[in-house]
Amino acid sequence: MQHLQLIGLTKRFGAVTAVDNLSLEIERGQFVTLLGPSGCGKTTVLRMIAGLETPDEGRIVVGGKDITFTPANRRGFGLVFQNYALFPHLTVMENVAFGLRARGESRDTIEREVKRALELVRLSGFEQRKPSQLSGGQQQRVALARALAARPEILLLDEPLSNLDAQLREETRAEILRLQKDSGITAIYVTHDQAEAFALSDRIAIMNRGRFEQIGTPAEIYARPANPFVARFLGNINVLPGTVKAVEEGRAQVDVGFARLWSRLDPAHPAQLGQAVQVCIHPENVEVTGADGPNATLVEVDIVQFHGVTTNVRFQAGEQYLHAVVLSRSNAAALRRGERVYVGVRPENVLLLPASA
Numbered sequence: 001m002q003h004l005q006l007i008g009l010t011k012r013f014g015a016v017t018a019v020d021n022l023s024l025e026i027e028r029g030q031f032v033t034l035l036g037p038s039g040c041g042k043t044t045v046l047r048m049i050a051g052l053e054t055p056d057e058g059r060i061v062v063g064g065k066d067i068t069f070t071p072a073n074r075r076g077f078g079l080v081f082q083n084y085a086l087f088p089h090l091t092v093m094e095n096v097a098f099g100l101r102a103r104g105e106s107r108d109t110i111e112r113e114v115k116r117a118l119e120l121v122r123l124s125g126f127e128q129r130k131p132s133q134l135s136g137g138q139q140q141r142v143a144l145a146r147a148l149a150a151r152p153e154i155l156l157l158d159e160p161l162s163n164l165d166a167q168l169r170e171e172t173r174a175e176i177l178r179l180q181k182d183s184g185i186t187a188i189y190v191t192h193d194q195a196e197a198f199a200l201s202d203r204i205a206i207m208n209r210g211r212f213e214q215i216g217t218p219a220e221i222y223a224r225p226a227n228p229f230v231a232r233f234l235g236n237i238n239v240l241p242g243t244v245k246a247v248e249e250g251r252a253q254v255d256v257g258f259a260r261l262w263s264r265l266d267p268a269h270p271a272q273l274g275q276a277v278q279v280c281i282h283p284e285n286v287e288v289t290g291a292d293g294p295n296a297t298l299v300e301v302d303i304v305q306f307h308g309v310t311t312n313v314r315f316q317a318g319e320q321y322l323h324a325v326v327l328s329r330s331n332a333a334a335l336r337r338g339e340r341v342y343v344g345v346r347p348e349n350v351l352l353l354p355a356s357a
Contacts, residue, residue, distance in 0.1 A: 003028035003186050004049070004154060009058035011044050018044045020210035021058070026188070026203075031180050033189045033197040036207030037233065042190045043158055045207075049188060050156050051075050062153065078147030078155045078185075082162050084139050086131040086146075092118070093127035096145045103150065117149035120179055137168045144179065155180070155187045161196065173199055194235050198222065206230055224266070228278045228353055236312075236323050238281040241355065244271045251347055254279055258318030259297040263350035276355040283312070285349035286324035288332040293344035297322075301339045315343060 004026040011019040019041045026032050034042040047053040049060060051072030060068045067075055086095050096117055100110045118124050121141040131139055140160060147155060157176070161169045177200050180187045191197055197204050198218040205215045214226040225231040231239050245260060246253040252271040253262050256279055263279070265271055289296055299315035299322060311333035315322040322343065326332040335341065 002026070003030075003063060004188075005059075005061040006045070006049070007059040007061065009045065009048060009055050009060070011041075011048060011053060012056050017210055019048070019055075022210075022212060023058075024205055024212070024215065026186060028186055029184045030202045031177070031187045031189065031200055033191060033201040033204045034207055035191060035194065035197040035204050035233075037192055040207040041210040042207050046156055046158055046188060046190050049154070050077055050079055076150070076153045078150060078152030080140075080143050080147050080155070080157045080160045082159045084131075084143045084163075086139060086142060088131050091128050091130060092123065092134070092142050095131070095142055096149050099146060099150045113149045113151070114145075117145040120148055120182065121145045121175065135168070136164050137172050140164065140172055141175065144176065148179070148183065148185075152185065155185050157187065157189045159191055160189075161191075161193075169196075176200065194233070206233065208233075222282075224268075224351065225280065225353070228280075228355070231278070231280045231351075231353065236283050236325075238279075238283065238286070238321075238323055240279040240281070240320060242277050242279045242352075244273055244275045244277060244352075247271055247273055252352065254350075254352065256320070258299075258320060259295070261295045261297075261345070261350055262347040263352050264348045266351065269352055269354065271352055278353045278355050280351040280353060281322075281345050281349060283323040283325040285345050286315075286322055286343055287345065288324075288326075288335070289342050289344040291342050293342060294346045295350070296342045296344040298340060299343050301335045301337055301341065304333070304335055304337065306333075315341075 002025050006022055006024040009019055009022045034045055036042050044053060048055050059066055093114055096114045097110045100113055121144050123141055161172055164172060173196060189200060201218055203217055204221055206213045208229055214221055214230050225234060228239060231237050240256045242254040242256040244252050245255050251262055251264050253260050254277060297317060299317045302316045303314040305312040309328060310325050311328045313324045313326060313335060
């Protein structure tokens with residue numbers, strides 16, 4: 001069942017079109033992330049959903065009702081921002097109860113909902129503490145509790161973890177996911193962090209210059225990025241310029257400068273002889289192999305970086321680099337700078353995208 005629909009949303013600030021004719025459907029209970037670089041328009045979309053910005057064109061529909069021009073305080077949405085926005089002079093309980101009091105709820109209702117929200121974020125017993133007595137992660141959980149206490153129809157989160165250190169960010173991320181799944185609330189999350197988006201989301205909408213480049217599940221987007229922008233934005237995927245040199249039934253051979261690689265063809269991206277393409281290879285699919293391995297290429301080890309369970313290896317391949325991720329317990333992790341080895345990648349793991357996409 002469609003819970004939220006964005007239909008042809010457009011927002012301009014002077015001569016700048018921040019959001020350009022966006023449409024998106026979100027089912028009840030889904031966790032959807034708007035992912036993209038700074039300035040792509042994702043926060044503007046969130047603010048329009050919240051009612052903090054009014055679209056120049058398009059509609060916002062919730063449960064079949066058009067709320068495009070409904071004031072923010074009448075939408076019944078929960079908002080969690082990057083800076084927490086806690087009142088320093090109020091206790092945890094008073095902060096969480098603030099919205100309920102402003103809404104005129106009874107004392108019994110306030111006490112019941114505050115208790116429920118603090119239990120959800122695992123902060124029972126912290127009611128009388130002030131924000132200055134809490135860690136950054138605890139403050140973020142108070143902000144979440146405040147949003148959840150009012151039982152919002154939709155929860156909106158704008159880069160809520162960006163002020164936390166790496167370990168705390170990962171812990172709080174897990175808590176947000178647990179909360180969303182336990183409550184069954186529809187959540188829309190804004191971030192530029194690919195790892196956050198993959199870890200949290202049922203679906204991801206990747207934005208660029210005010211438009212959606214691709215919408216899909218994390219697995220779909222990771223395995224089959226729609227275009228070179230998406231592929232590069234996902235992080236350390238290898239993206240190599242190439243030219244199609246041969247096309248056979250179900251596969252193509254591409255010249256990438258340092259080698260000719262065979263790829264299994266994707267029906268969504270057919271290849272033609274002489275076509276300029278972008279070759280995309282995930283680093284975990286680059287394997288140290290023998291000279292007779294699939295797409296075997298002689299390369300030189302350039303950098304080896306230990307990351308605990310995995311090790312990152314960068315190979316010099318002609319004038320380009322190939323990045324690989326291997327298990328640290330594997331023989332490949334023992335490679336040393338300057339060694340020459342063969343690496344390969346199976347044709348089914350070589351993705352071709354049009355160079356002009």
